[in-house]
Amino acid sequence: MWRDATLVAGRDLRVEARSRVTVNQVAPFALLVLILFAFALDPEGPVLERATPGLYWVTVLFSALLAIARSAKLDEADGVRDALRLSALDPAGVFAGKAVAVAAELVALELLLGAGVVVLYGADPAGVGLLVATCAAATAAVATAGTLYGALVSGLRVRETLLPLLLLPVLAPVLIGATRAFDAALGGVPADGWPWCGLLAAFAVLYSVAGALAYGTLLEGS
Amino acid sequence: MTATTPAGSPSGPPPTAPATGAASAAGASASAGGDAGHRPPAGAGPAHTGSAATRAVGWLALASLALLVLYGLVISPADREMDDVVRLMYVHVPSATYLYLGCFITTLASGMWLWKRTPGWDALAETGAEVALVFAFVTLLTGSLWGRPTWGTYWTWDARLTTTAVLTALLVGYLALRRLDVDPDARSTRAAVVGLLLVPNVVIVNRSVEWWRSLHQSATLARIDPTIEGDMLVALMVGFLALGLVFTWLTIHRFRVAWLEQQADRVDLDAALAARRAEAADGDLDSDPHEKVTPA
Amino acid sequence: MEPVVHLRDAVALLGRFPALAGVDLDVERGEIVLLRGPNGAGKTTVLRACAGLVPVVRGEARVLGHDLRRDIRPVRRRVGLLGHATGLFEDLTVADNVTFWGRAYRAGRADIEAALVLPGLATRLRDVPVARLSAGQRRRTSLACLLARRPELWLLDEPHAGLDHDARELVDRLVRQAVAAGATVVMSSHDLDRAEALADRVVELAAGTTVTGRPAGPVERAAPAVTSEPGAAPTAVTSEPDPAPTAVTHVA
Numbered sequence: 045m046w047r048d049a050t051l052v053a054g055r056d057l058r059v060e061a062r063s064r065v066t067v068n069q070v071a072p073f074a075l076l077v078l079i080l081f082a083f084a085l086d087p088e089g090p091v092l093e094r095a096t097p098g099l100y101w102v103t104v105l106f107s108a109l110l111a112i113a114r115s116a117k118l119d120e121a122d123g124v125r126d127a128l129r130l131s132a133l134d135p136a137g138v139f140a141g142k143a144v145a146v147a148a149e150l151v152a153l154e155l156l157l158g159a160g161v162v163v164l165y166g167a168d169p170a171g172v173g174l175l176v177a178t179c180a181a182a183t184a185a186v187a188t189a190g191t192l193y194g195a196l197v198s199g200l201r202v203r204e205t206l207l208p209l210l211l212l213p214v215l216a217p218v219l220i221g222a223t224r225a226f227d228a229a230l231g232g233v234p235a236d237g238w239p240w241c242g243l244l245a246a247f248a249v250l251y252s253v254a255g256a257l258a259y260g261t262l263l264e265g266s
Numbered sequence: 267m268t269a270t271t272p273a274g275s276p277s278g279p280p281p282t283a284p285a286t287g288a289a290s291a292a293g294a295s296a297s298a299g300g301d302a303g304h305r306p307p308a309g310a311g312p313a314h315t316g317s318a319a320t321r322a323v324g325w326l327a328l329a330s331l332a333l334l335v336l337y338g339l340v341i342s343p344a345d346r347e348m349d350d351v352v353r354l355m356y357v358h359v360p361s362a363t364y365l366y367l368g369c370f371i372t373t374l375a376s377g378m379w380l381w382k383r384t385p386g387w388d389a390l391a392e393t394g395a396e397v398a399l400v401f402a403f404v405t406l407l408t409g410s411l412w413g414r415p416t417w418g419t420y421w422t423w424d425a426r427l428t429t430t431a432v433l434t435a436l437l438v439g440y441l442a443l444r445r446l447d448v449d450p451d452a453r454s455t456r457a458a459v460v461g462l463l464l465v466p467n468v469v470i471v472n473r474s475v476e477w478w479r480s481l482h483q484s485a486t487l488a489r490i491d492p493t494i495e496g497d498m499l500v501a502l503m504v505g506f507l508a509l510g511l512v513f514t515w516l517t518i519h520r521f522r523v524a525w526l527e528q529q530a531d532r533v534d535l536d537a538a539l540a541a542r543r544a545e546a547a548d549g550d551l552d553s554d555p556h557e558k559v560t561p562a
Numbered sequence: 563m564e565p566v567v568h569l570r571d572a573v574a575l576l577g578r579f580p581a582l583a584g585v586d587l588d589v590e591r592g593e594i595v596l597l598r599g600p601n602g603a604g605k606t607t608v609l610r611a612c613a614g615l616v617p618v619v620r621g622e623a624r625v626l627g628h629d630l631r632r633d634i635r636p637v638r639r640r641v642g643l644l645g646h647a648t649g650l651f652e653d654l655t656v657a658d659n660v661t662f663w664g665r666a667y668r669a670g671r672a673d674i675e676a677a678l679v680l681p682g683l684a685t686r687l688r689d690v691p692v693a694r695l696s697a698g699q700r701r702r703t704s705l706a707c708l709l710a711r712r713p714e715l716w717l718l719d720e721p722h723a724g725l726d727h728d729a730r731e732l733v734d735r736l737v738r739q740a741v742a743a744g745a746t747v748v749m750s751s752h753d754l755d756r757a758e759a760l761a762d763r764v765v766e767l768a769a770g771t772t773v774t775g776r777p778a779g780p781v782e783r784a785a786p787a788v789t790s791e792p793g794a795a796p797t798a799v800t801s802e803p804d805p806a807p808t809a810v811t812h813v814a
Contacts, residue, residue: 055662062691063653123647126615131666132639196456200446209442210460213435214467217474224478243474250466258459261380449577535580539573542583546769
């Protein structure tokens with residue numbers, strides 16, 4: 045399974061390296077959203093500063109939707125699904141590989157957006173340990189749930205509209221948890237943030253297991 | 267909770283045994299036939315969704331709703347603090363309970379469908395979600411109406427209200443997936459995965475929202491749990507009974523509709539095979555202009 | 563010895579439509595069998611059913627000794643399907659694609675390297691993204707993916723479609739080489755002259771059924787040499803590297 049996961053993750057990242065969709069399109073989109081938020085909320089006032097964690101994570105979620113849709117689309121190309129079914133690849137490994145590739149793209153996006161909020165919003169990074177742990181847990185949560193729901197809508201004509209409808213309510217706890225943890229790290233008491241980190245980790249574990257178990261069924265049932 | 271769901275029992279034959287192609291369907295067991303005595307015999311599907319049993323449930327539901335009006339609006343007293351607004355509770359609390367029951371049915375039936383692959387479970391999963399959505403709207407409506415006089419606003423980010431809102435979004439997404447016009451088996455499989463994750467999602471959403479609000483919420487907001495006793499308790503019990511019967515009635519009928527839809531969708535395999543073979547015998551082979559074999 | 567493919571009155575559904583309404587097919591090891599019939603006769607579905615991609619819901623279906631109705635997985639990785647769809651990733655290069663699929667099917671590095679050379683893929687194409695290839699070059703790339711995994715049963719759906727003369731020759735040569743190495747081939751083709759020259763045996767399909775003993779119609783070949791009898795005229799495994807078709811059971 046891990047060998048298959050490595051193979052699939054390598055393939056997805058290689059597609060990204062060759063096509064540069066995340067670098068050339070998703071990342072600029074994410075920065076654009078940050079700038080739009082600054083237009084919408086007075087950048088000189090206290091609102092933007094207080095809202096920074098929430099805006100950061102909303103932007104991550106929207107960008108993640110694009111990355112997830114892109115990842116799911118790879119495996120619905122002409123004949124690829126058949127070839128995957130015929131291959132000896134472990135479906136759990138395919139799921140893990142795709143989730144890892146999405147997670148790698150998300151980490152890059154989060155770093156970029158982190159730099160963005162520091163520069164654009166004047167955020168002052170504090171509590172680095174909690175920030176990093178939160179990012180890691182939230183990334184795993186979004187990547188696993190996203191990969192599963194991406195497979196759920198893959199091949200459907202309405203996938204672009206259905207994916208956000210299905211995925212965003214599911215990710216609501218991730219948004220709450222990551223935002224609260226960032227709040228705690230940036231302005232509040234870091235100790236308040238760690239339980240949220242735990243919640244994010246639990247979410248990631250649930251969706252890793254669910255995705256690994258369901259992926260084979262979804263690959264077959266089409 | 268006074269009402270029982272007809273759905274949980276995985277015993278007994280399905281309302282109809284599919285005529286063809288389904289050794290697997292022989293085990294179809296998610297019958298919401300309610301009353302075992304009124305289940306149609308295998309092989310003879312019901313032509314409509316009503317039966318003597320469901321009519322009885324329907325009349326009982328109407329009668330108990332009348333009783334609820336009587337108890338809720340007339341007999342039970344107004345609350346000392348909340349005045350007449352408390353009467354919303356007799357609908358709101360049972361609705362919320364049956365909302366969660368519907369979600370639970372969907373998750374259970376989705377899991378069973380993934381395991382057994384018998385069409386009855388699939389129909390039951392859809393039924394649970396649709397009925398749950400009805401009760402979700404009732405819950406949100408009564409909750410908002412409650413909020414206006416009590417909290418001074420129609421909407422507040424109360425943990426339970428927020429959970430219900432997210433849950434409603436989850437149900438809408440699930441039903442949107444079910445509405446797609448794609449291969450029924452593929453759709454059922456995808457829907458079952460989403461349905462199976464419904465209850466775990468609700469639990470996580472609920473935990474996170476409770477936690478989130480508890481960090482910020484001051485104790486000034488009145489919660490929806492006043493101490494209740496006497497006639498108010500009776501009124502609440504009547505509410506559970508009446509809405510439970512409504513839930514049962516809706517579940518049975520919606521299940522049967524879903525079941526009949528499945529039957530209508532199911533082509534008689536033998537007939538289709540006969541048609542296809544007749545096509546071969548008629549020499550349709552030669553009528554295809556794209557495929558003339560040129561003599562060598 | 564058990565036939566490589568054994569279908570008896572096999573029924574398969576596409577959605578609710580019985581694409582296969584009773585197909586009988588027996589293929590012995592080392593045979594090349596051509597499926598012939600009009601569009602919609604079920605040729606593609608037979609091939610996909612043999613690969614375990616379309617479930618057989620009635621009748622018998624055994625491939626490589628496994629019952630398809632019970633146990634599909636062990637069969638799948640031993641068959642190779644060359645279909646209409648290429649199964650390639652547009653953004654990846656030819657070498658990326660062949661390497662990924664080769665490794666996905668547990669092929670060794672040497673096999674992958676060899677497969678990249680065989681189907682006449684110019685070396686300059688190795689590092690070109692598939693999105694920039696012509697249809698014929700994509701087809702050759704799919705063929706390379708198939709070669710890398712060395713399937714025991716080749717299922718070729720229109721292998722000659724969209725290829726120029728040289729490439730068709732190449733396909734025929736690769737098929738004969740594979741058979742010489744012990745593989746078995748079931749194929750469909752619209753290039754009937756070429757395919758019939760390649761095949762040991764022709765099986766006629768019509769409306770999802772195998773045609774047996776059909777009276778010769780106006781469009782039939784001179785001798786409607788249709789064999790779908792179980793085990794009829796099985797060819798022995800040929801050991802020559804490039805044998806001429808030995809036992810063609812029809813007159814072309």
